[in-house]
Amino acid sequence: xxxxxxxxxxxxxxxxxxxxxxxxxxxxxxxxxxxxxxxxxxxxxxxxxxxxxxxxxxxxxxxxxxxxxxxxx
Numbered sequence: 001x002x003x004x005x006x007x008x009x010x011x012x013x014x015x016x017x018x019x020x021x022x023x024x025x026x027x028x029x030x031x032x033x034x035x036x037x038x039x040x041x042x043x044x045x046x047x048x049x050x051x052x053x054x055x056x057x058x059x060x061x062x063x064x065x066x067x068x069x070x071x072x073x
Contacts, residue, residue, distance in 0.1 A: 010056050011036045021052055023072055025063075033059035035072040 011017065016038035025033035037052035059069045 014038055014055060016040050016053075016055070018052070025059075025068055025072060027063075032063050033068045033072055035069075 011022065018037065018039050021037035021039070023035050024031050034056070035054060035058075036056040038055040039052050054073070057069060057072065059072070
């Protein structure tokens with residue numbers, strides 16, 4: 001289980017946090033899964049578009065057999 005503190009540390013305060021890269025799976029008002037992609041900070045000037053990287057993927061164990069993680073990706 002991911003606590004609010006874990007979520008803050010793993011997602012919200014990451015330097016590459018991009019709200020558009022956050023997808024949550026809700027069931028009856030409860031978060032049962034989520035995925036977050038971050039846009040890495042460039043180390044050097046780049047002429048190509050930076051791709052997002054999956055920084056966090058979590059699915060409640062109850063929903064793992066339902067292929068929820070694949071659907072989130």
